[in-house]
């Protein structure tokens with residue numbers, strides 16, 4: 432593949448976060464022009480993030496803080512906050528939701544800023560932290576000043592201050608691979624390994640179609656890691672069809688106790704796909720007791736709260 436696309440593109444926080452979710456996603460965003468349709472959930476999260484940002488900045492403006500919208504490289508600013516700024520630094524491009532002026536303890540006279548980012552959720556995911564680390568990294572390079580902290584504001588307008596001491600260790604492994612792609616003249620796209628992020632990924636249709644065409648092992652539940660795929664490849668197994676021939680039904684003694692937990696067998700799933708049949712690993716049996724308690728707990732995992740707890744007591 433020619434690298435005309437990658438030569439023009441810059442590495443952004445979105446690309447770093449995408450690479451952390453799936454190297455192939457990072458590759459497609461940085462090195463190709465292919466784009467898929469943004470998932471509805473991601474669209475909602477983005478809208479919520481914008482609403483969160485607008486509400487917070489409006490409150491600050493009403494409270495009398497000064498704002499500017501400008502490039503930090505202009506060096507013509509002294510406001511309390513800079514909004515919607517962009518910094519380009521070599522191969523990196525950082526778009527800032529908000530920059531907050533901090534006290535300048537260095538000898539230089541210029542004003543220093545630290546990053547604030549907004550999210551559309553109650554939780555902070557590892558991708559959000561990476562985005563903050565990336566924002567701080569580019570800012571440090573431009574300001575020539577090591578920042579100690581940055582802030583993430585969640586949807587309920589709660590401020591989470593993160594120390595940046597760990598930032599380099601977390602960010603650099605991803606940045607190094609992306610920078611390598613930028614510097615290479617030719618490169619291979621990372622292999623498809625379908626994973627838990629795929630249902631929300633804009634490339635889902637593209638990757639699933641290609642995975643089916645390749646009869647890719649990651650089409651099977653439980654094979655979503657490079658290490659697992661490499662384990663099969665070392666045995667000469669590269670496709671679902673090949674794996675299906677490895678299934679051997681286990682002989683069971685008649686008096687053997689039935690286990691309540693049934694281990695998922697990828698070989699059997701592969702066989703089911705090859706033969707287009709349904710197999711039962713074991714006939715499920717529900718144990719019956721004279722007194723049974725059925726507990727139902729419902730909640731919102733994102734908020735980590737529960738709105739319903741029910742207990743049903745069944746006798747005889």
Ligand code: SF4
Pocket residue numbers: 452453454455456459623624625626628629632633634635636638639
């Ligand atoms: S669909 Fe899955 S495998 Fe493809 S780029 Fe997205 S996360 Fe990676």
